[in-house]
Amino acid sequence: MDQALATNTTLKSLRIDIDTADINARLVHESVSEIKVDFIDSVGTAQNKYVSDAKSQLAKKLNALSYTATESKIKLSVQKAYYDLVNAQSQLELKKQSLTRAQTQLKVANASVAVGTRAKTDVLQAEMGVSGAQAALVSAENAVEVARLTLNQTMGVDLSKQWVLTDKDKMGTVTEMPLEEATAKAIKDRVEMAQRQGDVDVAQLNYDLIAKYSAASTYNGQIAKNDIAKAKLAIEDQKTKITMEVTQNYFNLNAAKKAVEFNQKAKESAAESYRLTNLRFENGLATTLEVIQAEEELTTKENQYQDALHQYHLAAMNYQTSIGE
Template structure:
C-alpha cells in the first residue's frame, strides 16, 4: 500500500518542495546507534502499511464493515423484491424504503468509521516516524560537533548529558513507533530517505472542496441526510408531511442539514488552520536554512583563520558552538515542517 500523503515522502527530505514545487533530495542522517548497521530498512510507506495491516482494532472494523456490506446486499435484495405498486399502507412503505435507506446508511457509516480509524493510525505512524528521525538527526549533529572539537580529547560534561538525554529520547520514540507497528519495543530500524516528487499545493478553497468529499465526518453527515430524506420522501408519498410522523421527519431533515453545515465549517476551519501552520513552518524552515548556511560559512572562515594564526582558539570554540546551534535549529524547523505537512494532509482526508 502506497502512502497517499504524497509519492514516497520521507521525513528527512526537505519538504519545502512540497509547497514550492522544487525538487530536492536529502540523505537520511547516519544511524543513531551502532545496532542500526544491521537493522532492517523501514520506509514511511512500509511503516504505514505495517501498522495498518497489523492493527487489531482496524481489523475488527474491517470485519464489521465487510459484514455490513453483505447485510446491506441481503436487505436491498429482499426489499427490492417488494413491488412499489403492491404497497398500500404506510407500514408497508416503511418496510421497503426505510429499511433500504437504513441499510445503505449503515454501510456508509461502517466504511467511514473504518476510514477514520485508518487515517488516525496513519497520522500516528507518520508523526512517530518523523519524531524518531528528528532525534536521530540531533544525535548525528552532536556527534559531528564532537568530531569538530579537535582541541578537546573528550566531550564536555554538558555535551555528554545532551547525548545521553537524546539517546533516552531515541529509545522512547523507537518504542512508540514499534508499538504502532506491533513490534518489539527495542527493535531497531534503518529509516529511509528518498527523492520527493514535485508537488504544488492547490489553492486553499480547492483543497477544502476536495476535503468535503473525502473526510469521514463529512461522509457520515451526508449519509444521515440521505437517510432523513428517504423518510421524508416515502412519508410524503404514502401519508402526509402534515402528520406527526411527517413533521418529525422534516425536523430530522433540517437537523441533518445543520449537521452538514456545522461539520463543513469545522472542517474548513481545521484545514485553514493547518494550511497556515504549514506555510508558517515552511517560512521558518527557509530562514533556518539560510542561518545554517551562514553559520557553516562563518565557521569555516574562522577555522581557516585559526589555522593561519589569524584567530584565537576561543573564537573558534565560540563559532563551533554557534554552528551547532543553527544546525540544531534547522533540524527542529525541518521536523516541525514535516509534522505540519502530515497534519495538514490528515485534515484533508486520504
C-alpha cells in the same frame, strides 16, 4: 505502512463490525423484500420496507467509511512516529558532529599549551565543551531508542526491530494547489461529508414516504421535515469544520516551509562564523572561549534547522491528511 494496517487491532475489530453490518444489511433486505409494494397501505409499512433497508445500507456504508477514516488515523500515527524517529536520528548525528568539533578543539588547545602559546584555562574550557557535547550525545542516543520503540509499537512489529531510514533530511514532496482548490478537494473526498450526506438521504426518504402514504402536514411529517433541515445544517457545519482545518493546515505548512528556509540560512551563517573564528584562533587572534561560543552557536542553529525540518514534515503530514489524501 502495510504492516501497520495489517496488524492493528482496532482495524481488525472494525473488519468484524463491517462483516456484521453486511450480514445485518442482507438480513434486513431479505426481510423487507417480502413486503410487496402493492400491499403497502400505511406509513409504518412503507418505513419498514424502505427506511429500515436504507438505514441498514447506510450503516454498512458508514462502517466502511469509518474503516477508511481509522486507516487514515493509523497512517497518520505511523507517519508521525516515523518522522519522530527521523528527527531523533538526525539530532543524534548533529550531536556526534558537535562532539567531534569539541574534541578537535580540545586537541588544538592541548597542543597550544604544550608549546606555550596558550594558557591552561584554554584546555579547561575545551574540556568543558567536550563534556557538554558528550552529555548531549547520550541524551540524543536515548531519544533515538525511545523513538524507535514508539515506531515499532505503532507499526505492530517486534520492539527490537531496527530501521534504516533513507532521504531523512529531505523535505519531501507535498501536493501544491491553491487553498480554494484544496478546500474543495477535502469537502469532496473527506469521509465525514459522505456520512453527513447519508443522514440527509435517509431523512429525505422518510419525509417522502410520509408525504406519499400519509401527509406532509401531519405531526410526523413536520418532524421529518425538521430532521431534513437538521441533517442539512450538519452538512454545512461539517463543511465549515473541514474548511477551517484545511485553511489552518495550509498556512501552517507555508509557515513551516519558510521556517526551514530561514533556519537553513542561519545555520549556514553560523557555520561560516565558526570557520572564520577557527581561522582567527589558529592565527592567535581569537580565544578558546570565542571558538567554543561559535561552536555552541553553530550547534544551536543546526538544532533549530533540524527542528524546523521536523515541524515541516509534521505540517505536511497534517495538511495532506486534512485534504483527504
